[in-house]
Amino acid sequence: MTGHDTDTERTFAALPPAQGRGFARTWWGKAWLRALEDAALDSGQVKTGRRLARAGAVGAVSVRAGRITAVVLDRDRTAHRADVLLAELSAEQWDRFLDLAVERSGYVAALLDREMPTHLVEDAASAGIDLLPGLGDLEPECDCGAWDHCGHTAALCYQMARLVDQDPFVLLLMRGRGEQSVLDALQARTAAPAEEAPAPEGVDAAEAYAAGDILPPLPAPPVPPHPPGLPPALDTEVPPAPGVDPAALRHLAARTAVEAQRLLTEALRPHSDQHAAAGAELTAAQDAVRLAVDAPDEAVTGRLAEGSGRDPHSLALATRAWELGGAAALAVLEEEWAPDEEGEIHARARADLHSAWDEDERPTLRAVGNRWTVADAPVQIRLGRDGRWWPYRREQGRWVPAGPAALDPATALASAGSA
Known part of the structure; x- marks a missing residue:
């Protein structure tokens, strides 16, 4: 995505069209867009900018202290240089912000994980430091001659929301300092001077509990390999006993391995996810669909269709749903219910x-x-x-x-x- 990077300027290649999705998904990305949408005097220009950005009309975006720049194409392919300005933080404000950021280790960890902690923004605002733009803070400049936000500067703001969504350090660069400068300053503040006594080992329990809502989550446990593998060969050159179908038995062994892997994967999830995944035992009709996934031949499929009360076409749809989402997807395929239309x-x-x-x-x-x-x-x-x-x-x-x-x-x- 990035074309040219220094610690004072970052250039992002043009992003693909944003069809079928919002421009901002994080709370800080949406706050960026509110600063545009709530302050623009002409909502028609904002809509034009949204259409241009959605169509991929915004070229490479250059981000530096106090300014973002891009070339935006009109619908008639006329090119315009669009700039949006945002005031930089003063040296004193930066010092206060960095002091706040090192007060809790969770703040730095969240930034490194490309997250903007809400508490950090709120603490900074209480100290007179506005990280996110407010009403009227995004100042437009465009060679089309508009004195307020035009479609070109609005399109640039919408594209910028996608960049800020992915990396809050882009916003900090606009406020005056690049990522490496911020990290170096944070590291300098956390390094204990040589003459100071060593800090006591461990973490204060009350402080750790208070910071629990901003600490990044633990990494996910490793997921077992997929597929789980094939069962051992059952061919013993001995004729099967009466009533035993070797093909069905091989398939049942393979599906048992898949189910064992699923249970292991769920057991490795965090506890909150385990409870969400745990549900009622499968009915016979549901379990028949589970077993029908990757059934080896028509005979096995036919037996499972009969056992689940479905015809072969309905079973094929059911297994397709099951592969996409298990019992929840199967329920959506087969159940119709009425949520509160006014709710x-x-x-x-x-x-x-x-x-x-x-x-x-x-x-x-x-x-x-x-x-x-x-x-x-x-x-x-x-x-x-x-x-x-x-x-x-x-x-x-x-x-x-x-x-x-x-x-x-x-x-x-x-x-x-x-x-």
Whole structure:
């Protein structure tokens, strides 16, 4: 993504179009966009900028202290140089900010993990240091002659939100110091002077507990290799006993290995995830679908279809859903339920869809229960009982699972191919 880097300037190559997704997903990226959207006098120019940025009209973005610059193309391919200015922090403000950042080790760890801790921003604001831009702080300059934000500077701000989302050090560079300068200053503050007595070993329990909400999570445990491997050969050159189907037995052994691996993976998850993953025992119909994944031949598949109360076509759809998300995905395929259409889930979903597309590009959806279908397109999203959205496409007269679940409906629609 980065084309040229120094500690005083970073240049980011042009990003691909942002179809079917919001420009900012983190809280600090959204705060950046609010500084633009709440202060712009012409909302039409903001919408134009959003369309240009979504279409990939913003070229390489240069970020340096107090300024970002890019060339933005109009719809007629006319190029304009756009600049957005943001006031730098003073030397005194930087000193106060760095002193705050080293007070808790979690702040530095979060920054290194490309996260912007909310408590750090709040502590800095209390000390008179504004890290994030506020109303009117993003000053536009464009060779098109506009005196307020035009479509070109708005497009640059939307593109910048994506960069700030990925790396908060980009924001700190705009405020006056590059990543290496910040890290060197933090290291100098944490290094104990030689004449000082060594710090006591260990960490104060009260301080560690108070910092628990800002410390980065522990790294995930290693995931067992996939696939788990094949069972040993069962060919003993001895005829099978009456009623024993060797093909079915081989398949059952292979699926048992897969299930054992799944249970091991869940056991290695953090405890909060284990509880979320643990659920009721599978029904016979659900377990038949699990066993039907990668079934070796039609005879085994036929027996599993009969045992699950499905025909072969329905079993094929069920196994496709199972491969995408297990029992939760199977339930979304086969269950239709009615969430509260005036409740929080529907309101949040409509807000996500509203912000992901411009008004003239936004797909029209018809909601029936937990299933939202795009008008005049073979695309549907379905809401699971766990709050996730699943993409579907209509193929040969059937709704077919089109991909894994997403936390928001706009991402699910994009993965289904509607954007």
